[in-house]
Each structure stands twice: as structure tokens, then as C-alpha cells.
Amino acid sequence: MKKLKLTDIAKGGDSQLIDIDVDELVPLPPPYDKAEEFPGFKQLTEDQRERLVCNLDGVVSYAALPKPKNKAEEKKYVKQFISGLKKLLSKENNWTFLQPLLLSLDYCAQCQTCCDACPIYLGSGKNDLYRPTYRPEIFRRLVNKYIKPGGKLRAKLTGADIDLNWTTITRLYELSYRCNLCRRCTQACPMGVDNGLITRELRKLFSQELGWAPKELHEKGTMLQLDVGSATGLRPNVAIDNLKFLDEEFTESTGINVSTPWDKKGADILLIHSAGDIISFPESPIAFTILCNAAGLSWTLSSEIPGYDGINYGVFYDDVQLARVATRHAQIAKKLGVKKIVMGECGHQNKALMTVADRMLTRELNIPRENVMTFLENLVFSGKVKFDPTKNDFPVTLHDPCNLVRNMGVVEPQRRILRYLCPEFREMTPHGIENYCCGGGGGLSVMSDVNFTDWKVNVAGRMKFKQVLEAFADHPGPEIEKYLCAPCLNCKLQFRDVFEYYGAKEKSNLIFGGMGELIVNAMAIMKKPFLSWEEE
């Protein structure tokens, strides 16, 4: 594999920095070990190479990245980048993360301990480009050289000299979306340096200063969400209509009266699902409806923009958008007069509203918020719903969404549920706060421009897929139905892509889904299984 130097980032103009060779990636267990059986990477066409900025690794995540027409335009972007750097280091513009940023910039000992913690680096077969330290060290040297007094001279003298040019900037942009922000590297760092945070700051610089951010996160993400109500484009009336439809469908298929309440003023609980769950994994919101009703809770959904889409992609790339979405969610809860907000099964959503945005929600907007796993645990053990765990007599393993587990410390509630309701529950190795990210973290799971999906399923999701398979090593084949419990929409989207790419359903009879579905499946009154391994 090609060895990379830090200074390489600035060299070579529009040429690609590295090539990804599928044979160098970490091997998967059989029957997934033959790379040639899978489609591999979609190569960019001549036309795409002409039109798009593709100077990193042959993968493009953002087709709309501008391509300057002349040197003057290149210079303009470079200047903007420097002004963005300055703002990142200023209290007014970046008080939100200034202290952690400065600490992470100034105190890295370059021991490389964090590298072996990174699932992307490991999955890639230890490709230098994906080291957790590669991107931050370049960023650090640019700050030292271009922002600190005497930096240019010092850079020359100490051999830390990286040129800031068009190539550097665009490669850094693309590289900032080769990280899951999972912070496994941070956990491994003895200094407490946070390479995940640096990556996020870099994304912020690009978004907040240059207006560069992946279409799925920004234009079709937070912008669309704030505008029509959901990043899926789901409008309030369509959301209600869809759930009505689902209520009817499931009332019919389960024989239980399924009815989802909307906009009930004075309810105790405002439940905010992801709109993506409503559309793509409707069993999840329906499971919540069944459970909340069975437990006799006073609860409601909201159809106010964006109260039926709990995602907050700001947490991945932009503090202003983060604040906007979180504030709207809180305002809706306040208007309804609920006692608490519960977010649906989605890690980043829980983290965004519960912890990251906590210090942006001032005064009466700081409404109590509960994480979804604790909420479900309380419901399961409340005694109000009867269960028959033998209904879940298939092997189950648990994926720990990084945002919920490593980043929020919500570890045991979901395990207590599984130990009670799933007799064949088994842990992955490693698990809990040391889990591997699904590979879709940091917003990557919703990004699919150009050939980005190929990278997600081959590189980012590789370590996770491997450990999922290993957790079921006792039943590798398709004879036994197996369930991967992934209580997070973003993780589910990533698993959907990965399972489809590798044919995990056909080869291993392996399906994935949330926690709510497993709980409902074990309910004593259910006449038919709620979960199904068969396609409809």
C-alpha cells in the first residue's frame, strides 16, 4: 500500500491521492471473503472526472463541490478557508467548541495510539489516508502556519510545512467526510485529544464559511427540514396521512387496534420519530404506538414543522443549523405543554437534543428530555404490558449506536431489555462503549452521491459487518433466522446498504431492525409474529 506523507495532501493538483484496492481491505469471514463476488467500487466515468472534483481516493461524496475556472478563483477559496480558520478560533463565532478544539490542536503527542481504535482505518487495511491523525495533523499544521504569528517561518524551520492551496482544501473537504465522528479514537487517546471533533470543526468551517456541505445533510437535510418539515421532504399532512395508512395496515395485520395520536395538547410525552423511520422502517413507529398505547401512556406526536422529524444533522456539520433544529423541537414541545420529550430510535437525534444542544436551550426551552432506551426499559418493566420471551427464540445481537452509547453513556437499559426478552441474546466483541461504529456515523449513512455508497459498504462499514458475522459464528448459514438489533435509524440505513451489498439476508438469513419491534414481537397478546424474515 502506498505510504502517504502529510505534505502529499497539497501536491499533485487534480490527480488522485490514493487508489483503494479492495484486496487490501481487512478480510471478511466466509462466505463474504471473495471480493470478486461483489460489485466493488464504481469507477468514475471520464465525464465525471472532467466535471467533478475527485482528487482524493476515487470516491466523491459531493458532486456540487465547485471547480474553479481560474487561479484567481482558487485563491478566493483559499482566502475564504483562512478566514474560516480564524473564525473557528474566535470566541464569538465558535464559543460552542473553542475549548475542546484548542486543547485538541495543541496537545497531540503524535503517539498514533488512536489509530488502531478507528474502524475506518482498520477496515481499510490500515490505509494512511484514513488514519484518525492524518486529517487533524494537517489541519493543525495549517493553523500553526497560517494563523499563529511567525507561523510561516516556524513551519519552514521545523519541517512541518504544508502548503495551503486549492488541492489541499478540496482534499480536506472530501476527507472530512471519511470519518464517522464516532470518537472511538478519542476514547483511546491518552491526552484526551479529540480527532473526531477536529473533523467536525473542519466540516463546520466548510459549511459555515464556504457553504460547502453534502447535499443530503444540508440542502436536502437541515434546510429542507426547517423549510417543509422533514429532510425526507415529508410535509405535515403527508406525515399524518402516512401514519393513518400505517395504523390501518397494522390494525389489520396484527388484530390489535393501532391508533397513533397527533398534536394532543397537554399530553405527558411528546414522541419525536425520524421521518425516515415512518417512510422506510414503519414497523418502528408502529411498534412505539402499540407499546405506548398498551402501557396506557399519555403521549402524542406533533405535526408541526419539524416536530415529526427528530433528526438534527447540524450535529454532524454545522452549529447554527444544530441550534435552529434543536430550538424548533423544543419550541414545539413547549407549545404542546408536554412534561418531557422522548426521541425515537435514533442515536444522533437523542444526542443532539439531550446533550449537545443542551446549552443552547435556555430558560423555558430546556424541557426535560429522556433517551429512548431508558423510556423503553421503563415501559417493558412497568408490568403494564405482558410478555412471552419464548416468542423471541432466535439469535439476537445488539449494535451500540455510538451517539447513544459512547457519547451519552446509555449502555445498560437496552441490555436489560434484551436479557429479559431475548433468550438467545449475545454480545458482539467489542461492545458497549467500545463498540465499532456501523460505518454510517457522522451523517455518512444518508449520503449517497456519486459512488459514495461503495465506500460506505466496503470501507466504513467493514469492521462492523465483520463483527456482526462473528457474533453469529455459531450459525453462519441461512438455516437459522437471526436478528441484528440496531436501535438507530442511521445505523439501520447503513446496515441496509451493507446487507444488500453483501447479500446477508440470502447468505446468512440475517435481518436487522430496531428495539421496539423486538419488544412488540414478544408481547403476549400478539397472535402473529411482528417480525418477519420474509419479504412481503
Add this chain to the structure above:
Amino acid sequence: MSGIVWHILAFGVIGIFLAVTVYRTVAIARLPVHLRWELAPIPHEKGKGKYGGSYLEEYEWWTKTRQRSRIAPLVYMVVEIFLLRGIWKRNRPLWPLTFAFHAGIYLVTAMLLFSLVSSILIITEAPPYVINVFQEIASVLAVAGYLMGGLGAIALLFKRALDSNLRPFNTTTKYFNLVLLGAVFISGAYAWFNLGDFAAEMSLFIRGLITLDTGLTIAFSLSLHIIISLLFLLYLPWTDMIHFVAKYFTYHEVRWNDAPQDEKMKRELRGLLAQPVSWSAAHVGADGKKNWVDLTKKKTKDEEA
């Protein structure tokens, strides 16, 4: 060299070292409160810290009083600082080298403390056998510290230069830091072997310093060591080697800072949110006057209009 020069050098360097270190510490401490960005495991979570759980696991956590352990974070930090738990767990091959290196620093620091005590004992004319005990201990600490530190520094230098994992990230600064600290240890070891009684000489030197004795003289090998050490001390606080300070903040103020808003924080937050924003991207809608609250309130749609 006359005694007075030693006084100026030593006190000057220590003064600068302290001033810069304190300045940098205060500068970090005074940075504004940031958004929450905690990371498991958080040892102060009573009963949960072991597996990485937090108070957010509690049903309706806001109705309960937080159970915080004072001891667990301390124990965690002590093990991290003195035994380098993180490296042990995640980077075992590096551990012996960096452990020797850091142990060298701790042992030499301890030696200085013992020498300081013994010099005070000399001044206060304590019984010689008491002084002796302290000097004996200081002597053992010194030789152990210098040897371990010196070996550690040399090993780390080789590791940096040869390990293909580390090499791409090396700068002359990183080498220089190791060479300088290595020189401190090696000159110390040289003085220890060169002098009949290193610890006694050391306490005499310190006594000379604190009694402002202008007649202070020391052997060449020790003065070489002291000069290199002072140079190092002068250089240290300007570098990333003061990570011993930063580490307090990365752990306590970032990873383990899971505090909900309290009155003091609320006041500070109000001020922070009232600051003007000047990010340039169109969607931010900043004009250098609107503050965080204004920008958050505003609907993105209106901005376009």
C-alpha cells in the same frame, strides 16, 4: 561561576516557568463554556462509571439527585498519570519506552523534592542521620530516574526515527524535545556517576540557592546538568509538553463535563449567545451584528426573502 549568577539563573528560570505555565493554564481555564461533548467512560458516575454508563440512563433523571463519586476520577487520573493506563491498554509496544521516560521524570521530580527537604534539614541543622536518610533516598531516586529517563528518551528517539507508523508525523520540534529531555537525564546520570555523593551535592546546591549564599560553588558535572535542566525548564512551558496541565482539562472539562445548566452557567450562556456572528456562508445569514439567538430564531425561509 559565582553564586549570584546561579541565583539569577535558577530563580529567573523557575519564575518564567511558573509564570508561563500559570498563564497558559489560566488561558485554557478561562475559555468559554462549550457545548456538551462528553465521552464515556465517565468515572464520576457512581455505580455506572465502570461500564461507562451515565446519569442519563436513569428514568426521568431530572427528578433525581446526581450520584457523583469524588474518589473514582482521582483514582482514574492517578493510574493514567503514573502508570499510563491509556498506552498500556491501547498501545502496548510503546508502553515500556514511554513508561521508562515518564517514570524518569517522576523520579527526578521526587528526587528534587527529597533534596529540597534535605537542604532544609541542613539549614535547620537537623541530626545528620535524618539528613542522611533523605539523601540516600534522593540518591536512589536520582540514579533510577536518570537511567530510566535517559533510556526512555533514547528508545523513544529511535522509535520515532524508525517506526513507519510514527515517522510521517515527526517534526524537528518533536526530535528536539526528546533530545533536550534526554540530555537532561544523561547529564544527570553523568553527574551522578562522576560525583562521589550526588545527593549531598544537590542538597548543598539547593541550600545555597535558598539561603542566597553568594559563595555557592558546584562541581562541573553537576553544573552542566543544572544548566541543561534550567534550559529545559525555560523551554518547557512554551511547548506541547505541558500536556500535564492540558490533560486536566481534556478530561475534566471535556470528556467528563456532563453538567446540566446551573445558574452560573446560565448567566455565562446568555452572554455567549448574545455575541455577534460573522460566518460568511449564505445560509447562516450572519451580518456581523446578529447574534446567536437572532440567527437561531430566524426562519431560513425569511432570510432568503
Add this chain to the structure above:
Amino acid sequence: MAQMELAGEMYEVDENGFMQETDRWTEDVARAYAALENVNELTKDHWEAVNYLRSYYLENGICPMIRRLIKVTGFNLSRLYELFPQGPAQSACKWAGVPKPTGCV
């Protein structure tokens, strides 16, 4: 923005080949897309799904949930995959000339 020739006309498409100018769609466009995926004849069943997708999108600004598509057309998922090689989201939506579904779907 990428361009693509479909049935003799140039259209703006995204990098995955989805049409960006939904109102310029014609039945020939659908046929041309299908041909690219080696489906050389569009049957009544194809049209039923494509037309439903399209009209639902034009009315609601979003593609229908798969469940709805299944309910309304009466085709189960494997039938849909028979009709549309890459499935309802990747093929059927594309042939119907609506933008690629994005945003956690």
C-alpha cells in the same frame, strides 16, 4: 450538473442518473431508462407502478412509502424487483422521472 441523453433529448440528471427536471418527463423517457437497465418493453404492470409513483410524487412532493406502493398496485416486493431490476427506489422512481429519494429514506 450532469447531462444525459434519453430518447434523443438532453436532460439534467444527478450523478446517479435521476432526472432533475421532473416536468420534462415523457413516457419515452421512462422507456429509455428501462432500456438502460435491459428492460426493453414496458408492460401494463410497469406503467401502473410508474404512473402511480409519479402522480403521488407530483401531489405530495415525496415518493410513496413502499407499503403504499405495494397496497395500491397489488405487487409484492419480489414482483416489484422483477419489474424494476434495481427495485422501487433505484429503478421505478428513476423511470418515473422523480428525483432520487434522499434524507434518511
